[in-house]
Amino acid sequence: MEDQAASLRRLTPSAQVGRSFAFLGVSGCGTTTVVAEMAAGLVAAQRCVLILDAHPGNPLAQRFVDDPGVTLDMVVNSQGSLDDAVTPLPFGSSVMNVYTRPNTLTHLSDTVERRLVSEYEALTRDVELVLIDTPSVGTDPALAALADNLVLVLTPDIQTLMQAYAMIKRLALEFARRRFDVLVNRARDVNEAQAIFQRLSQVTSEFLGVSLRWVGFVPEDPMMRRAALLRTTTLHGFPDSEASTACSQLAAVLPRWCSVEHGNARQLFERYLAASRHLAEEATPL
Numbered sequence: 001m002e003d004q005a006a007s008l009r010r011l012t013p014s015a016q017v018g019r020s021f022a023f024l025g026v027s028g029c030g031t032t033t034v035v036a037e038m039a040a041g042l043v044a045a046q047r048c049v050l051i052l053d054a055h056p057g058n059p060l061a062q063r064f065v066d067d068p069g070v071t072l073d074m075v076v077n078s079q080g081s082l083d084d085a086v087t088p089l090p091f092g093s094s095v096m097n098v099y100t101r102p103n104t105l106t107h108l109s110d111t112v113e114r115r116l117v118s119e120y121e122a123l124t125r126d127v128e129l130v131l132i133d134t135p136s137v138g139t140d141p142a143l144a145a146l147a148d149n150l151v152l153v154l155t156p157d158i159q160t161l162m163q164a165y166a167m168i169k170r171l172a173l174e175f176a177r178r179r180f181d182v183l184v185n186r187a188r189d190v191n192e193a194q195a196i197f198q199r200l201s202q203v204t205s206e207f208l209g210v211s212l213r214w215v216g217f218v219p220e221d222p223m224m225r226r227a228a229l230l231r232t233t234t235l236h237g238f239p240d241s242e243a244s245t246a247c248s249q250l251a252a253v254l255p256r257w258c259s260v261e262h263g264n265a266r267q268l269f270e271r272y273l274a275a276s277r278h279l280a281e282e283a284t285p286l
Contacts, residue, residue, distance in 0.1 A: 019255065019263035022132040022147035026163040030185045031153045032060050033228060034218065034247075035133045036089075040233040041251025042129060043092040050124060051095040052132045052268075054143055058097045060133050061087040064231050073100040075116075076108060082119035091233060096123070098143075098272065099135075102280035105273060113273055120269040129255060130265040137167045142275040145175035146268060148260045151215070152182045156196040164200060172208050180210065181257050183250070184217040193217035215257055218246045 023038075025031030035051060042049045053060045061068030069087040070080070078084075086096045124130070134144050144150060152168070154160055171177040182200070187193035194214065201212040218224075221243035227234045234244035264271070 018128070018130075018265040019149065019258045019260070020130040020132060020147045020265045020268050021149045021151055021254065021257070022134045022144045023151045023153055024134050024137060024144055024167055025153035025185075026160055026167070027136075029153050029155050029160060030218075030224075032063070032133050033224065034153050034183065034185055035131050036060060036063065037218075037233050037235065037243075037247035038251045038254055039089075039093040039131055040091040040235045041248045042131075042254065044235060044248070045252055047255070048126050048128045049093045050127045050130050051089075051093060052130060052143065053095050053097045054099050054135045054140060055097075055133065056099045058087070058095075058099075061089070061095045061097065063228065064089050064091075068095075069097060071097045071099045072116075073104050076100065076104050076112065079112070082116055082123065086123065091236060098269070100276065102276070102283065105277040106280050108273070108277065116273070117270045121266060124266060124269075127265060130268060137170055140276070140279075141170065141175065142272055142279060143268075144171055145177065146264070146271050146275060148263050148265070149258055150177060150180045151257070152180050152212075154182060154184045154196055154200070155186050156184060156188075156192050161196065161200055165203060168204055168210055169208055172210050178210055179213070179259055180204075181213050181215045183215050186220045187217045188220055190217060213257075216246070216250050218243055218250070 023031050023035050039049050039051055058068040065087060069085045072085050075082060075085050086094050088094050132143050132147055137144055152164060154164055168180060182197050184193035184196055197214050204210040204212055219242045221241055223234055223238040223241035224243045227237040230237055234241050235248060238244055
């Protein structure tokens with residue numbers, strides 16, 4: 001994997017504090033696993049990382065702990081603290097679940113919103129990087145629309161390619177997103193990974209005017225599934241595995257993928273609440 005690491009280091013300048021990275025992937029692509037592995041690698045490199053999970057049920061936290069925090073939806077309805085939605089993870093990061101039902105935010109008072117935003121700012125004061133495990137763009141595109149950087153997670157199969165194209169199309173046409181990084185998961189080798197990237201890049205460039213950038217791949221490795229069963233990451237459970245090596249190398253250079261000069265991680269939560277409310281109101285019949 002040394003060639004991959006060397007090429008990735010040449011991508012862009014180092015990231016500064018406060019960048020957000022939204023990881024997108026269709027169901028079954030291993031997006032949640034990739035986010036957890038990236039976070040573990042960043043923590044090992046002495047980075048302060050927060051994960052945002054926008055899925056119902058707090059699936060990322062449940063992979064690692066028995067008693068995860070509640071969702072943002074539950075915080076709002078119980079008038080609790082945003083701290084209740086934060087779950088410390090065994091490898092040193094934390095995950096905040098920001099899932100809400102659409103009707104919850106349409107009834108959110110200004111007072112509660114200001115309190116939640118203030119609590120988020122306090123919780124993220126020292127956070128350098130925010131990694132987002134985004135839900136389906138078809139149901140909740142808000143975080144993908146707002147994040148500094150979009151990382152598309154693919155697997156090397158045609159069905160995934162078609163669904164990924166649909167995600168890119170919506171984000172490009174409805175939210176003016178024109179740049180996507182692509183990470184291929186579970187590839188047999190670099191040739192297979194780059195072949196699927198090239199196919200998607202060609203059609204998105206031709207029909208959508210969108211730029212895709214190759215950032216790397218994670219090889220197919222049974223140790224990835226075994227780590228999930230043991231409720232750990234490959235970095236901690238199987239550090240000599242191919243998947244662990246790849247994820248560590250990718251995490252080391254992930255901050256350099258950033259495509260903006262000034263990150264929005266500090267304002268992301270406030271903007272997410274506003275965007276989610278707007279989308280919910282648009283979808284509500286008059």
